[in-house]
Amino acid sequence: MFQVLLVDDEALARHDVKSMLDWEKHGFTICGEAYNGSMALAMMEQMTPHIVIMDVSMPIMNGVELSREMKERFPKVKMIMLSSFDDYDYVRTCLMNGAIDYLLKHRLQAPALLTLLDKAVQQLQSEEARNAQSIMIERLSPVILREHVANLARDTGSASEVLQSYAQDNKLYSHAVNYRSAAVQIVPFLLLTETLNDVQKNRFVLQAIEVMQMAIGDVQKRTVGYVGEGRFIVLFSSEERSEHAVTTQMNQAMSALTHSLEKFLNLKCVYAIGPLCGNLRLVGSSYIKANQALNHQHDQGLNTSLLKDSVFRKEQKQLLLFLEQLDGERVSQFIVTIFAELRSQPVYGMTVQIIVSEMLHLVEMTWKRFNPQTAFEDIEHMPDRAELGRMRSFEELEIWMLDYYASLIEAIKKQRVEGSHSRHIAKALQFIKDNYASNISLDMTASALNLNSSYLSRLFKEEMQMTFTEYLNRVRIRTSCMLMESGTYSLKQISSEVGFISYTYFFKVFKGITEMTPQAYMDQLKQSKK
Template sequence: MFQVLLVDDEALARHDVKSMLDWEKHGFTICGEAYNGSMALDMMEQMTPHIAILDVSMPIMNGVELSREIKERFPKVKMIMLSSFDDYDYVRTCLMNGAIDYLLKHRLQASALLTLLDKAVQELQSEEARDAQSKMIEHLSPVILREHVANLARDTVDASEALQVYARDNQLFGKSINYGSAAVQIVPFLLMTESLTDVQKSRLVLQAIEVMQMAIGDVQKRTVGYVGEGRFIVLFSSEERSEHAVTTQMNQAMSALLHSLEKFLNLKCVYAIGPICGNLRLVGPSYIKANQELNVQHDQDLNASILKASLSMKEQKQLLLYLEQLDGERASQFITAIFAELRRQPVYGLTVQIIVSELFHLVEMAWKRHNPQTALEDTEHIPTRAELGRMGSVSELELWMVNYYARLVEAIKKQRVGGSYSRHITKALQYIADNYASNISLDMTASSLNLNASYLSRLFKEEMQMTFTEYLNRVRIQTSCMLMQSGTYALKQISSEVGFVSYTYFFKVFKSITEMTPQVYMDQLKQSKK
């Protein structure tokens, strides 16, 4: 039964309304009577009715004032106004306060009153349904919904049925006519997250999901799910009948998604849209098509049998050798040659990611050999992997990697120089680090610095506690030891690579500094590797 409160200062008028209907027959009951607004509010505090029938003209608090109070304090109560006057100002104010309609007392009929009572009931039921839906939405778990959607992309057994059951139980997609999906890939995700902990990687994924969801809209109609390894699925549902309209909506949403990821997280991504379908069961196959399209460039342009899967051991040793020699120019040329074989592949391709990961590994090896006490990520002026999120092509990635290697070589050179030296000695040490592999001398170094050779020699002895030649030989022998560890060159080749014109002189200097011959040092290295 819907409870109705009568509010009128005239007892006769209240009696007429009560006797006009068989209230219980129509589903209503009179729960109380009040003869002014103040009394009505007191009664409503004790028991709130579903509907209030209010007289406009009453003492103490008239119906207009009462309707304002009810709107503020009891917003769910439906109000029907009664008036002895057809005054539009009264009517307009009452309607603005939430009254569903008004009736003139002298024209009041049972049918008209019942029509308004039924209208009030309809509004109450609609609001109740909306409230129930809102509560359900509040309890809807986006995490669970996203996992169901992600399982479609992972081709999990019974994923489609599980999503349909969840959608039915949570009243999702009820009015949807068409569905679609998109595959999204953050590039290059693997390289960015390779050095991150699982917690850091999860945090990045969650941030990406939040930004993407914000860009595309309501999670109940457009849901982002994480598939893995930087790839996502976006499920679209639409009430549009036109597939063209749905496709247009999807493209607009995906454009906003790309823009938001780049703007808020500095991440570039690519996407492909699958076929539109009229059934939730077909979203999985739609995603498979989108996923295939995302990789179509890779499939069309390259023969899998001739793909460069990774760097060869020879290539790794050669590049590591250039780093140990601090030869930035040859390292850059070598990296450019490697990327020449990758330029036709998508930047998010597994081969590209593997090879670039190997390039990072070689950098870490070289850094540890030169500076085992300091972590590479703590080194000033070395680019961070977070910058990789901006890479949209292999060409961009190539330029970044060439710069990365060049910055590393400069950092190792500065680390070698080290110490609190005078300006002239610091420049001299830098010159040696850059040119030790060539036939340099004290005179050449002094000339490059616009100094007198005798003056530079004296400064060197005072600050370095050794002669110029002694320091130069130490740098050369230190580098030769690293080259021996790489196992790439023979001893005679190594002597020339580090700047010795004579192998005999190299042999003599090596033994003087290390107290063993180059061959003995090589033999010890072989033994330690067994």
């Protein structure tokens, strides 16, 4: 029975309403009567009705004031207003406060009253259903659901049966007649997460899950689960019976997923879709086939012999020696050679990730040898490893790695300069490092340091065992070699970029230091990349 409270200051009006219907026959009961709003609120504190039928014009507290209070204190209670012709403005305010409708007293009839009572009941039932669903959703943990789905991919015992039971209990994948799964891999996962601790890695994975779930839609119909090592499962349910329609839907969802990962997290991913199945219990088998296809795609070109016998593996000690000697030119040449071997592999295939990971580890190891007291993370101006997730080509990856190693060498040199030279020479070396690309000179440097140029020249030769100009040219030529290795600039552009005003002079200085012409050096680089 739905309980109804009558609120009207006229006893006759209340009697008319009570006698108008066989209340219990229609599923209602009059639970009380009040003759003003204040009294009604007191009664509602003791027992809250489902519906209140109230007059607009009453003493002490009228219907407008009562509706305002009920909206705040009893928002679930439905209000039906009774009014006269001259108080419609009041009725309109009550409607704004949540009243479902109003009846004119002089036209009050049983059918009209019953219609509004039924309308109130429909609203109550709809709200109750929504509340029940909301409670169910709150009880349904996306974390638990995702773990059940992930267990399908991990092939853990009775994972399919457990998920089927959980889905039935929580009314998941309702009305679905077809299912499909996809295996998704964040391709640079190893490179991006190997330096993270467990908390940071979990945060990284959760961000990826949230973005993917946002892209594909309702977790109760399309669910993302994390399998491990950057791999995810997407369980997709559909009410469509047509295989073509389901395939179209899933392709669109996966396209949105990959786009969102790239847009919001700068992550590249690859995926493969498993075959259609008509039962939730078969999704695990669908994933196995998707996973096999993805493994072939992701690990395409995985060359174990390359990993064992690569230039990097065989000559790792040589690279370490170049680093310890702070020989930027040879380090750069070595990196170019490594990437020349890797170019037949997918840019983020496992072979590439493993070798690049070892190269990054070598950088950290070198820094610790030179600076055991300073954390690697504290080095200034090192390229951000998060940038690895945005790279789409070997050229980008190679340039980044060249910059990474060059930045390490510069950081070590800076630390050495600041620690092993006099204060004036340390400042001069830093000035050269910062301004070599400009038309600087000994006089300009001395002026910047507030020194006499003759004094600086003598001091420089004593400490560096070379003249200011010789040192400046070596810095410029070393930098020009790095720019040549990037393959981005022409020789004339490079000569200008590193601070030479004349290409002829650049040619002469380059040959004097490297014992080969710039073009010959470029040709040697091209030959090594073939």
